[in-house]
Amino acid sequence: MTSAGWISDKVVLIVGGGTGIGRAVVEQFVTEGASVGVLDRSPTAVTELNSLGSAVLAVEGDARNLADHRVAVAATVERYGRIDVLITCAGIFDYFTSLEELDENTIDSAFAEMFDINVKGSMLAVKAALPELKKTGGNVVLTISNAGFYPGGGGPLYTASKFAVRGLMLQLSSELAPHIRVNAVAPGGTVTALRGADALGMSGQQLADVPDIADLIRVTNPLNVASVPADHVWAYVYLASKERTRSVTGCVIHSDGGLESRGLVRLDAGSAAGDVTGR
Numbered sequence: 001m002t003s004a005g006w007i008s009d010k011v012v013l014i015v016g017g018g019t020g021i022g023r024a025v026v027e028q029f030v031t032e033g034a035s036v037g038v039l040d041r042s043p044t045a046v047t048e049l050n051s052l053g054s055a056v057l058a059v060e061g062d063a064r065n066l067a068d069h070r071v072a073v074a075a076t077v078e079r080y081g082r083i084d085v086l087i088t089c090a091g092i093f094d095y096f097t098s099l100e101e102l103d104e105n106t107i108d109s110a111f112a113e114m115f116d117i118n119v120k121g122s123m124l125a126v127k128a129a130l131p132e133l134k135k136t137g138g139n140v141v142l143t144i145s146n147a148g149f150y151p152g153g154g155g156p157l158y159t160a161s162k163f164a165v166r167g168l169m170l171q172l173s174s175e176l177a178p179h180i181r182v183n184a185v186a187p188g189g190t191v192t193a194l195r196g197a198d199a200l201g202m203s204g205q206q207l208a209d210v211p212d213i214a215d216l217i218r219v220t221n222p223l224n225v226a227s228v229p230a231d232h233v234w235a236y237v238y239l240a241s242k243e244r245t246r247s248v249t250g251c252v253i254h255s256d257g258g259l260e261s262r263g264l265v266r267l268d269a270g271s272a273a274g275d276v277t278g279r
């Protein structure tokens, strides 16, 4: 399926395009006829991406380092001539670690890691790409999460970091207007290899390995959807398409099975699961 050329011939840089949602976005943008630069820390994913053909150029690096973003920007411009769209997807999770469970000896490093990757990584990506985006009148799409809007989508580390990404998106959409649009996608629970924080001893954990994860996600949202990465790509395609979104900035597309429409659970519907799924 394609969107009939909405972003064909565009040059897109995707930070965190190695696996999961970012990888699906890379593949859809290539299908749409775009050229795609990628920055990702996974050497395996970078090798795989570089074997996809001339429309993808992946660079290995860490979203926490401005210098790595600059290398990815320079490599993308050298290969494809410019950058029209910047998308950030790099992120890590806390696997719902509560404040009480956070070990006082690791709380500093866990906070730093979560915010450095999820928040600073997005800010540095925009900082590095800004000179190129100014030349093209380009646009930015950040990745938030349902956790940037509601409690319960993570522990305090992840939730606070995603609220911060939402704040970053709004601030940048204001600062960079009228020349550069800044929007975001907020996916809900999605079956991916999303990793935990190293400082929490969770870097080997992947969301997809949680037993019955699809069923667990499905009962949390009104549409009873357990999203896969491909479900979200159209939101990125739409926001990236300059010709269709010239009056859209500071906007979030919620691709989460309708959490906003859930409202109060019915008091007369029996069990808690019935309250949610029976509507």
Ligand SMILES: NC(=O)c1ccc[n+]([C@@H]2O[C@H](COP(=O)([O-])OP(=O)(O)OC[C@H]3O[C@@H](n4cnc5c(N)ncnc54)[C@H](O)[C@@H]3O)[C@@H](O)[C@H]2O)c1
Pocket: 015, 016, 017, 018, 019, 020, 021, 022, 039, 040, 041, 042, 045, 061, 062, 063, 064, 089, 090, 091, 092, 117, 121, 143, 144, 145, 146, 186, 187, 188, 189, 190, 191, 192, 193, 194, 195, 207
């Ligand atoms: N999976 C979900 O349920 C879900 C829900 C809402 C939001 N999100 C968000 O979507 C985004 C993508 O997550 P995903 O679920 O696709 O997970 P994922 O682990 O499959 O994708 C994250 C990508 O970012 C890369 N990455 C991580 N840290 C990096 C760093 N420091 N430098 C460079 N690259 C780095 C990883 O190598 C990977 O390719 C994240 O921001 C996540 O918070 C995920």
